[in-house]
Amino acid sequence: MMATKVVLQDWIRSSQAVNSADECRSWSGVSAYTDALFRILLHKQWTVFPHHMIAGMTASAFRLVVDRRLTSKSISAYNWMAENFVAADFIGVTTGQHGGFSFEPTFPLYQKQALLDIKASIDRGIGAILWHDQFVIVIGYDDVERVLFICKSNGNEVIRLSYDSLGRNSTPYWYYQVLEACAPIDQWEVCKESLIQAVYKWETHDYMLPPQDYACGAAAYAAIAVVLQTETYDTEQAAAVLCYYAKSRLDIASYVAGLKHLSIQMDQVINEYELLANLYTMIVEVIDDSISWDSREPECVQRVIELIRKAGATEQRAIDAIKRAFPETIGNRFDDVGLR
Numbered sequence: 001m002m003a004t005k006v007v008l009q010d011w012i013r014s015s016q017a018v019n020s021a022d023e024c025r026s027w028s029g030v031s032a033y034t035d036a037l038f039r040i041l042l043h044k045q046w047t048v049f050p051h052h053m054i055a056g057m058t059a060s061a062f063r064l065v066v067d068r069r070l071t072s073k074s075i076s077a078y079n080w081m082a083e084n085f086v087a088a089d090f091i092g093v094t095t096g097q098h099g100g101f102s103f104e105p106t107f108p109l110y111q112k113q114a115l116l117d118i119k120a121s122i123d124r125g126i127g128a129i130l131w132h133d134q135f136v137i138v139i140g141y142d143d144v145e146r147v148l149f150i151c152k153s154n155g156n157e158v159i160r161l162s163y164d165s166l167g168r169n170s171t172p173y174w175y176y177q178v179l180e181a182c183a184p185i186d187q188w189e190v191c192k193e194s195l196i197q198a199v200y201k202w203e204t205h206d207y208m209l210p211p212q213d214y215a216c217g218a219a220a221y222a223a224i225a226v227v228l229q230t231e232t233y234d235t236e237q238a239a240a241v242l243c244y245y246a247k248s249r250l251d252i253a254s255y256v257a258g259l260k261h262l263s264i265q266m267d268q269v270i271n272e273y274e275l276l277a278n279l280y281t282m283i284v285e286v287i288d289d290s291i292s293w294d295s296r297e298p299e300c301v302q303r304v305i306e307l308i309r310k311a312g313a314t315e316q317r318a319i320d321a322i323k324r325a326f327p328e329t330i331g332n333r334f335d336d337v338g339l340r
Contacts, residue, residue, distance in 0.1 A: 006122050007140030007149055010043070032075065032244075033084050034060045035153035036135045037093075037179075040127045046093065046182040056255030057190050058087035059197035061248045064220045064315075065206065067213055070227045070238040073171075076134070079208045080175050084129075088177075090194065092185040099131075099175035102167055107174075111167050114176050118148065118166075121178040131175040132161065138176075191259050195269070195322050196330060202319045218319075221312030228305050235294045239287045242304075246280035249311075253277035265325035272318035279311045 038054045041047040047054065055061035060083070066074040081099055088095045096117065100110060118128040119141050128138040132150060139158065140149035146163045167174030202217040209216065215223035224242075227233050253273045260266045283304055287293050292300035323330055 003123070004143040005141070006119075007142075008043070008122065008125065008127060031134045031136060031153045032060070033080070033129065033135045034058055034087065036129045036137050037088065039137060039153045040129070040179055041091075041093075041182075044126060044179070044182070047091070050254075052251040052254040053258075054091065055248065055251040057187075057194050058090050059194040059201065060087050061251045061255065062194070062198035062201045063248075064201070064245065065209065065214060065216050066220045066223050066227075066241060068215065068223055068227060070224060070233040070241055072237040072240045074214075074241045075244050077209060077214055078206055080131070084177060088179070090185075090190055092183040094180045094183070095177050096180060097175070097177035099173065101172045102169070102174050103172050107167065110174070114174075115148075115163055115166060117178055118176060126179050129177040129179075130166075131169065131173060133169050133171075188262065192262055192326065192329075195256075195259070195262075196326060199319055199322055199330060202315070218312070218316060221308055221315075224308050225305050228301055228308070231296055231301075235296065239293060242280075242287060243284055246277075246284045249273070249280045249315075250277045263325035265321060268321040269318055269325060272314055272321055276311055276314045276318060279307055279314060283307045283311070 034055050035051075037058075038047075038051050041054065049057070052061075063078060063083075065077050067077060081097065085095060085097060098110060098114060098117075100107070104110075118130070118138050121128045122138065122141055130136050130138050130148075130150060134152070136150045136152055136159075138148050138150050141147070142149070145160075147160045148163065148166065149158050150161050151158050167176075205211055205216045205219070206214070227238070253270075253276065256266070256270050256273050260270060286300060286303050286307070289300060
């Protein structure tokens, strides 16, 4: 007889937490794909690495994308199907995933299959990654009440999501990924490749994103400065974006600090990313003066613009140092640095 209710109880502090909130409750903060992936890896004991190592090895931390109004959608604006698959593949995890648009006439069929795939993953004891206006983790289901139990990657609060609401978000995008197995990898080859992917992400615009609406890599810094100068931004959303990239740059600095042995040129890579992390820490400190930031005081905004420009120049030097560290590998790929 098939189970009608399965919850991965070790995800939550108590069984009562399952009933603690409903799907209408809003969450603060943003949960990125690698955050959700990392927690599942820990739960399955598929990794012994800290978060910054997973963020770095998957190359996800090196992504820098902003929309030209600096809204919070900047954080998740990339090709999920391609990049999330590659991110998991880098660290030896095989996955199954699907995504699309909820307005398509075939959506109910995809929704039904998604539910089957997610429940099957839960039955195997593996949480599933789901887009629910951010990347969350599905940790259980109840066929009687027809709900999924989902949680963010950084807490124990559990939210109920009805089966009918699966894939129906504030935007028309739906996506889920199930993790299937984990195979051994050559850690240092993966780390080297992640740095080469950093060059690719810095120099290449994501072809899925209209360039008139988004800026990627090196171009993102100029776009941020322009938005701040013209004041065409929401202060809360802009702060969320800058704080998110501050965290990712701190992750990068921690990550590359352990990769010195990959090349004699790594010292400069390490130094530049440490400087970059410090600049972002200063940006966050300015933003944390909420009264000045929210009121767009010229001195406050100008200070952030100045730090952003310094950060852009610093990250460019870091990328240049990576190129000097691995000239043969990068050179052999000619115009397609991202080719593995």
